[in-house]
Amino acid sequence: xxxxxxxxxxxxxxxxxxxxxxxxLYKDCPYYVPYLLGDEIGLANPKKNVAFDECDARYFLAYKxxxxxxxxxxxxxxxxNDKEGVKRVRLSRLDFVNDVEVVKxxxxxxxxxxxxxxxxxxxxxxxxxxxxxxxxxxxxxxKPATFATNYNYDYYLPLVEQCGYQIENVWxxxxxHVPDVLPDKVxxxxxxxxxxxxxxxPQEKSLKIFIKKYLKQLFDVYDExxxxxxxxxxITPAMREQLKNQFQQVINKDYVAVVLNPDxxxxxxxxxxPCLRKVFTGSKGRLTIKTILRxxxxxxxxxxxxxxxxxxxxxxxxxxxxxxxxxxMHANMVRDGITVAESNPELVTNIKMQSLWNMFEREQHxxxxxxxxxxxxxxxxxxxxxxxxxx
Numbered sequence: 315x316x317x318x319x320x321x322x323x324x325x326x327x328x329x330x331x332x333x334x335x336x337x338x339l340y341k342d343c344p345y346y347v348p349y350l351l352g353d354e355i356g357l358a359n360p361k362k363n364v365a366f367d368e369c370d371a372r373y374f375l376a377y378k379x380x381x382x383x384x385x386x387x388x389x390x391x392x393x394x395n396d397k398e399g400v401k402r403v404r405l406s407r408l409d410f411v412n413d414v415e416v417v418k419x420x421x422x423x424x425x426x427x428x429x430x431x432x433x434x435x436x437x438x439x440x441x442x443x444x445x446x447x448x449x450x451x452x453x454x455x456x457k458p459a460t461f462a463t464n465y466n467y468d469y470y471l472p473l474v475e476q477c478g479y480q481i482e483n484v485w486x487x488x489x490x491h492v493p494d495v496l497p498d499k500v501x502x503x504x505x506x507x508x509x510x511x512x513x514x515x516p517q518e519k520s521l522k523i524f525i526k527k528y529l530k531q532l533f534d535v536y537d538e539x540x541x542x543x544x545x546x547x548x549i550t551p552a553m554r555e556q557l558k559n560q561f562q563q564v565i566n567k568d569y570v571a572v573v574l575n576p577d578x579x580x581x582x583x584x585x586x587x588p589c590l591r592k593v594f595t596g597s598k599g600r601l602t603i604k605t606i607l608r609x610x611x612x613x614x615x616x617x618x619x620x621x622x623x624x625x626x627x628x629x630x631x632x633x634x635x636x637x638x639x640x641x642x643m644h645a646n647m648v649r650d651g652i653t654v655a656e657s658n659p660e661l662v663t664n665i666k667m668q669s670l671w672n673m674f675e676r677e678q679h680x681x682x683x684x685x686x687x688x689x690x691x692x693x694x695x696x697x698x699x700x701x702x703x704x705x
Contacts, residue, residue, distance in 0.1 A: 316383070316419040321373040323358035330355060332373055335385045336409040337599045345458045346465045347591050348599040354407075357442070364552035365442035368393040370431065371406075374423040376416050384410030384417070388424035389442060390431055394547050399696025403428030405438030405685075408450070409466070410473075417473045425689060434693040437482055437686040439464060444546040445557065449485055449659055450474070454680030460620045460656050461590035463487070463682070471683065479685035485659035487680035488671055490621075492647050492655060496640070497673045504641040507634025512576035515642040521567040528572050529558060531580035535572075539583075539625030543661065564590060566613055568646040573626070573635045582626035582635035584643060586655065589618035619647070619655040624667065636670055 321328045333354035340346035358373060360366040369391050376384035389404040405424055410416045425436050440448045447464050452471050459465035507513040518524040537548040549557070564587055573582035593608045626635040647655075659682050660667045 315378070316413075316415050317377045318419050318423045319375050319377060320423070321375055323371075323373060326355070328375075329358055329373070331382060332375055332385050334599060335375070335382055336407075339409055339411070340465065341598070343465070343467075344595075345456065347459045347461050347463075347594055348597055350594070350597075350601060351599040352601060354599075363442065364550065364556050365391075367550060367552060368547075369442055371442075372424075372427050374420060376410065376419050378413075378416070383413065384408075384420050386410075386420040386424055388427040389440070390428070390433060391440075391442065391547075394443075397547050399694075400435065401433045401694045402435040402437055403431065403433040404440040405436060406441055406446075408439050408470075408474075410470075412467070412469045412473070414473045414476050418477050421474070421477045421479070421687075425687070429689060434690045435686065435688050436479075438684055440684065443549070443553065444540065444543065445549075449483075449682035449684055452481075452681050452683045454487070457489075457679050458591055458595075460658055461587070461594060462620065462622065462658055471685075474685055477687070479687045481683045482686035483684045484662045485682040486657075486662055486668075486678045487659050487682065488657040488676045489679050490655045490657060490671060491675040492644070492653050493674065494648060496644050499673055500637050500640055503634040503637035507573075507638050511633045513573050513581070513630075513633065513635060513638055515571050515573055515638055518567065521562065521565060521570075524567055524570065525558065525562070528580055529554075532572060532583050533557075535580050535583050535627055536623060536625060538627055539631075540623075543664075564588065564609070564613060566616055568650075569616065569619060569643055571639050571642045573630070573638050575630070581630040582639060583623060584621075584636075584639035585623040586619040586621045586643065588612040588616035589620060589656075591620070592617065616650055616652060619652055621655060621657050624670070631666060636666075640670075 321332050323329060330351065333349065333351050337348045356362040369389055371387055371389045373387050374385065375382055386408045387406040389406050391404060395402055403424060408420065410420060428436055439450055447462065449464055450470055451464065451466050455468045533549050533554050540546050566588055569586040571584045572580045575581050589612060593605065593612050597605045624636055624639060657671060
């Protein structure tokens with residue numbers, strides 16, 4: 315018999331068990347990248363997680379006898395619901411052993427939480443915001459995750475579908491081979507962007523100076539460029555400050571760039587992380603001295619890249635801004651001997667990004683999905699009109 319226990323987020327012992335469950339479930343899996351225990355536990359603390367300004371959350375563990383066999387969080391992102399005109403609760407941090415009864419119990423716990431709070435739909439996996447981990451792998455189980463993405467066994471999606479869920483969104487992930495010389499088309503488009511439209515990529519001596527000069531505009535561009543994608547909403551001032559502190563720990567200044575127009579305004583941004591998978595694999599979620607030293611080494615001398623963000627303001631995306639970003643980063647990749655990069659998940663409907671990577675040798679080696687289940691026959695949907703500017 316499966317029993318569900320709601321975890322008090324102030325109970326440090328139980329939250330550690332909740333946070334550590336996937337690290338134990340995947341302890342022998344070479345493709346899994348561990349969650350950092352401190353980060354996961356901190357998510358339940360409103361003093362550390364500013365997302366609680368706009369979210370409610372509950373945490374659950376599934377037991378079979380005395381053994382923990384699964385975990386999940388239910389998150390209600392009120393601001394996202396308001397923006398999209400829906401009443402949805404998010405499945406998050408869904409991990410479980412290969413047992414459909416466990417999945418039924420975990421998803422029902424989130425469904426009941428949602429219904430109690432007036433929600434009529436469950437979907438996910440999504441996190442507290444769009445920069446949190448999201449999605450469930452449906453293909454490429456023999457390929458390693460990145461630090462920013464979830465990994466799961468191949469039994470996850472079939473068992474979740476048995477609980478009445480259906481696929482909502484689909485993402486593809488690409489392994490991109492970095493050429494010694496950029497394709498001619500990229501260089502031609504980049505040169506047009508410079509000469510015809512006066513676009514340019516500024517060079518700064520330090521990450522500190524870059525952040526001081528461009529971070530606010532960088533977040534502004536991100537908000538507008540990604541505003542129509544699922545689960546996104548503008549980043550609050552408190553979240554911007556939190557992200558700034560987190561990014562400074564892992565960003566190499568050579569792999570974050572902005573494109574400026576002739577007036578000096580940011581119109582596009584690109585961000586790639588060093589290969590954090592290599593840093594945290596085998597860490598068991600513990601931030602040891604050895605792990606920190608690996609992080610410093612990979613940050614200073616990246617061996618691979620994990621692309622996190624490439625986006626441009628409406629209009630500028632058609633004037634070669636993305637080509638300028640790739641041109642700037644490519645020179646540094648060649649210098650550092652980087653030959654491969656991960657795209658991280660991209661919606662299959664994001665034609666602009668797919669056309670960008672089409673100019674490179676690449677392989678679509680992973681696929682991720684989110685799922686959805688309606689708790690009523692007529693879920694609430696506010697009538698609204700949203701125009702896409704970044705697909």
